[in-house]
Amino acid sequence: MMKNTMILGLSAMILASCATTQHKQDVNNNVNSNVEATKNPNNMDTDYLILSDGQHALIDRANQFALDLFRTQAGMDSKVISPVSVSFLMGMLANGADGDTKDEIFSTIAGDKNISIDELNDTYAAILRTAANGDKLTTVNIANYIAVNKHFKLKNAYTDAVSNKYAANVENLDFSSPKTLKHINQWCSDQTDRMIPSIIDHLNPSDIAVLMNAIYFNGTWTDPFSKKYTRQENFQGYTRDIKKVDVMHQNHKFNYADNSQYSAVELPYGNGQYSMTVLLPNEGVSIDEMMKQLTTAELAKLQQQMDKCIVDLKLPRFSTTTDVRLNTPLSTLGAKTMFSGNADFSRMADAGLFVSAMLQKAKIEVSEEGTKAAAVTAAVMTMSALPHEQPRHVKFYAKRPFVYMITENNTNAILFIGQYTGTEN
Template sequence: MSRLTDMRRLAVACSALAILLAACGETPPDRVVQHLSMKLSDSSTNFGISLVDRLLAEPGAGNVFVSPLSASLMLSMAASAASGDTQAAMLETLGLDPSVDPSGEARQTIERLAQSDDGAQLELAQAVWVKQGLPLSQSYVAKLRNDYRAQMANLDFRSPGAPGVVNRWVDGATHHKITDLVDSFDPSVVGYLVNATYFHALWRIEFDSRDPGQFHTFAGTTVRVPMMRRHENVTEVSTPDYVAALLPYKGGRFSAVVVLPRQTLSPADFSKFLTSATWRQVLGYMHGATGSSLGAPCKYWDTGVPNVWTHCDGSLEMPKVKLDYMKDLTQTLIAMGMPMQAPVPAFCGECALTQVVQKTYLEIDEKGTTAAAATGGAVVTALVTPIVVDR
């Protein structure tokens, strides 16, 4: 039985689950190619893992829970307002081909993920607020409304009530899981782009409640936390480096994947462990164990790799999880190659994207998973600094 009882390993699970909820569904590989190009699937994985790795490598990093999907959709809206080398650099950071139309890729993503499902609820919402009179390109406005399905409204960003307007929209779009995304707006802000993502799904087979168990913290202390256990129907892949568990949700479109390294790793070490190749390997083994669709019943399967095996009736014991996370992603994205303070002329001639923040929520219990994310990006215009003769 796999047990998640070490805080340093729980950070691993939360990070891996964050990527899964953001980028992976139950669609078999052949249908992924049909509905959404595989390059987009790979780009989501690459961008998400790169983002998580950089956050985990930062000094003092603990549990990290980010939504690459939410960040990607917001940044895609910004990239659609850029052009030339700026747009190419933004798309490359997102893992997309610079020759690809970002709004077209986003439309396919939204259409695919918005499909109805009796067992899971996934909602994607975009909104754009602009200063009254800002000369947005009409073709850009059409992309926002038609491809991104964005709601658009004017907003006086210098008004004390402006942050509340954005926060109330985010609160509603995330079913009250994300509040206070914005504290205030800089006087130079003339536009604000937001994606809000909400996910709620019930396990295909519920966990059983357990008495509180021992849990080891980063500081080396031991605490007692509520635990839960599944005794059967856990698809498990075991390798010399890690053990991974597949936990399908009702409806068959989505699953959670928990990856547990064999060795206890610090967040910084985990950032080196979790690579795109490792993640693709995990999903490849899972697809092999379930006959390509992660929602299909598990079957005993010979991986053909020494010391790697799958088990269909594994058990998993882990803590219940409830956490909030907020991060200014600006410097992290810059380090990944995202151009900031570069022109986005579809907004206005002197406009630029300058700050990106994300706030997330995650709750995992015996019945299922609830996750939410909101990513906001500020667009500013150059301010003319007055000359003051004071000396």
Template structure:
């Protein structure tokens, strides 16, 4: 893996710095800070815990590069958990790290935290949107529908899944919510699909201290294995204010956007390989490194890059994290979603796609998560039998088996 790894957890954590920035049109701009509620703080920790554990799962794949949106996955699964109760609900709560919170408290905190993230920095655009589509003809339980609308501001619509282009309705919505960065995430809708729960998130922020495009030049970048490669290396216009920290093993740095409420966090080993510091990347350490970081002034050089990563199914990662029942047909799954009797339901796949582009001006990033819910078998409707070929027939008494009449119909036109 290359010696440069981006951990974007800091996109959704409040920074310590809140210095105003100057804008020619807006004048001085300050962050819209307010005191976090206790449950909001709990959800922030839940999201960070989930993100770190998901990051650890991704590292098992030994990919050279990847980019994901754990916040999007966390929110999509938070919606999904509301369709369950009992032990299955607890499974979701544990995986999502909602420790010590009730389902209602978690939902309410997600709602208020989402609003906070979208408005905390006037110069950073953050869009967080949720949508739900279900098979036309089914009826969603009123409580589930109300929770999705009230807590997640989710658009809930019936959709004719049998229509060949039905999946494009969902794809087009995701594209519209991510500034066209995430397109065509769903290839088709299978016959057994009954619901899609979707989260989309979009981020666009300018660096607080921008890079000088005229200074961007080809420069070597040194992977852990193999020869050096050439990259477009950006350079800051002047000395910039950064926050640096870490410990004996880890070099930690925060690069601020806009007011400093959103940051890009950089984590590198002091020596050795990235894999050597993997155990050090925990929620507790991230909080400590950020809290104890000190402000410094330096010329900053970093690669200009664009990265896109798609995971066709998060089943393996999430099962490893403890979400097991949801991916197996069980009558305990999704008992709070639809009215009436239904065959056992399950999650067939969770599709995730994320994209990031880093240049001299700032960062644009987006992610989308699609939870596909299916039934193990669909009601086939009334059996239709068409006697459209010649046949014999008879009339008999049932109990004795006595045959009273027998015949053949070979050509009705000749009758």
């Protein structure tokens, strides 16, 4: 297993070390003393999963897109999105785009309009490869699909590219038939274990194609919580209101860091290839203030500065569902032409096409056993026009709004990012 070089950090702030002799009295809770998960229990050929420097750099820039996209969703409600699902869909669109449309897509998801389409495709192919050959204790499914109006034809080179690099299934369907809408939504349900039962409400006979990405994650905590320690406790909401929520509790050794803005704890799944990092703003610091400080460079430093601590951990058990239209957020981030009549998708088809709607539905369920999360992103195309030292004991009580991320630790890709503010959607 490659060293996890991702998730979170603040370079301008000094993180407290947990490698001290400080002790605090254990609370009356379950103290788990299991050894750490082995790094490559499956005897996998890790050379097969090694990314090039260019691919690492591209994923770092994609993670900046993830943070920027999350910031467009600021608000007081709980929410979750899957930036990697958006990136996969945008990658498939990039293969059919040219001119300003292509440049804007590249600049938005990869931070560089001059990267080659081959580099982009190879990077996403590597993410697919890693997801399929990773932690046997964690289920990760990433699938791509294109439904094409039977009266329309995509270019062969485009179909070959998305089929070979994105493993996309391309299907010709009758868009005037109600069965087609049911078929498309059934694909969403099947690929997400029914967590996302549908993605689009209607389909026009004049629509040309529907491009979709689905991602499903089902991970069991390496160190599960015991249900007998879950209690109803106060949670201070975004507007400082107090509500009762189910709060899980355990004492265990986790990677931990803190600074003047927030504290962070990393919770691994399975053999450690995937993890959730929870960022808890300090008292008096809002999520918005915390997120303004975060860049991919700063995020990477936090992970390297984390230390093993005995964490007295409290985390709400929660479920969040988000349904968002992405036209405006992506336009704000720079990819606006693809939503207009000036869009250039001439590498996709010999016709004037534009993206009339881009939608994402995402859901996450966090429980004592682990985490289930799923997202489907759809684009409707329309004719246009320190091991020997004693760890200190710390408290991490997530009883006020916090941010969380689920990442894959070989590619460093952020699969899901969300916030919990005490609301259930």
